[in-house]
Amino acid sequence: MVENGISPSYQRLKIYSCLMGTKSHPTAYTIFEKLKEEIPSLSKTTVYNVLKLLVDKGLVKAVRIEDHELRFDAEVREHGHFKCSVCGEVSDVFLNQELMQLIEQRNKVTEIQFNITGVCEKCLQISKEK
Amino acid sequence: MVENGISPSYQRLKIYSCLMGTKSHPTAYTIFEKLKEEIPSLSKTTVYNVLKLLVDKGLVKAVRIEDHELRFDAEVREHGHFKCSVCGEVSDVFLNQELMQLIEQRNKVTEIQFNITGVCEKCLQISKEK
DNA sequence: GTATCTGCAAAACATTTGCAATTCT
DNA sequence: AGAATTGCAAATGTTTTGCAGATAC
Numbered sequence: 001m002v003e004n005g006i007s008p009s010y011q012r013l014k015i016y017s018c019l020m021g022t023k024s025h026p027t028a029y030t031i032f033e034k035l036k037e038e039i040p041s042l043s044k045t046t047v048y049n050v051l052k053l054l055v056d057k058g059l060v061k062a063v064r065i066e067d068h069e070l071r072f073d074a075e076v077r078e079h080g081h082f083k084c085s086v087c088g089e090v091s092d093v094f095l096n097q098e099l100m101q102l103i104e105q106r107n108k109v110t111e112i113q114f115n116i117t118g119v120c121e122k123c124l125q126i127s128k129e130k
Numbered sequence: 131m132v133e134n135g136i137s138p139s140y141q142r143l144k145i146y147s148c149l150m151g152t153k154s155h156p157t158a159y160t161i162f163e164k165l166k167e168e169i170p171s172l173s174k175t176t177v178y179n180v181l182k183l184l185v186d187k188g189l190v191k192a193v194r195i196e197d198h199e200l201r202f203d204a205e206v207r208e209h210g211h212f213k214c215s216v217c218g219e220v221s222d223v224f225l226n227q228e229l230m231q232l233i234e235q236r237n238k239v240t241e242i243q244f245n246i247t248g249v250c251e252k253c254l255q256i257s258k259e260k
Numbered sequence: 261g262t263a264t265c266t267g268c269a270a271a272a273c274a275t276t277t278g279c280a281a282t283t284c285t
Numbered sequence: 286a287g288a289a290t291t292g293c294a295a296a297t298g299t300t301t302t303g304c305a306g307a308t309a310c
Contacts, residue, residue, distance in 0.1 A: 044293095066245060089250060109246055109247070115241075175301085
């Protein structure tokens, strides 16, 4: 944490540990609820602030698995998510083998949504010209 | 529209046409703003209601490209999105060639998020046992 | 004339912001 | 003391809900 330029306050350590200790991709609110028991003074604002800080510093990934709310993941390696429509469990899927396998085993997959961010051809050309 | 079990009211036709005529993945609010000029009586609630209906009936896809708001797409074939971080333009990416090309040309890609929905191994087993 | 569709206002919900109080060094 | 951190309350922005009025068949 220190090596990433974050002073390790009590709240920050707790929130980060909370994320490290789970694979359930919790929301800010879930983290708040969980830590509230241990830190009764904790505020939702702090959870939001700290999560934003952790994301900015690259210690945590913000992921939008579905629905209206943002989830957080201490797994920062590039990966995606597989959600079982029956049990609701969310597991990590890594590029490329796993993704390709899943796409090929279409009988088990009902939906794929993916979003890629980068620089498009046009903008790449413009930047080269400069 | 009729063949999908939707009675084609004026508002419904307008909202659907609006989506058919663009590749810009508009939000409910954008559609509302655009149609408001033509249909001054139009309400945001109707736009939300109709979009939900169109999604339920499979005429439209709801996509979450980023941020806090839902976008809509009349392209219902399975595909993902590529957003240029420079110009902000969003284009469609189809499986598999395009996706694979993009993933391989890593110099241009800064982030990949993907979400897959389906039935996990465990649940698949359970359903077979029955 | 009854069922469906529309639209307003209010509610709900996640997230952000302004600012004051607290904590750390 | 001074800077950083926390936390409350209020604001924001998107989407949903309840219900009354309008429309269509």
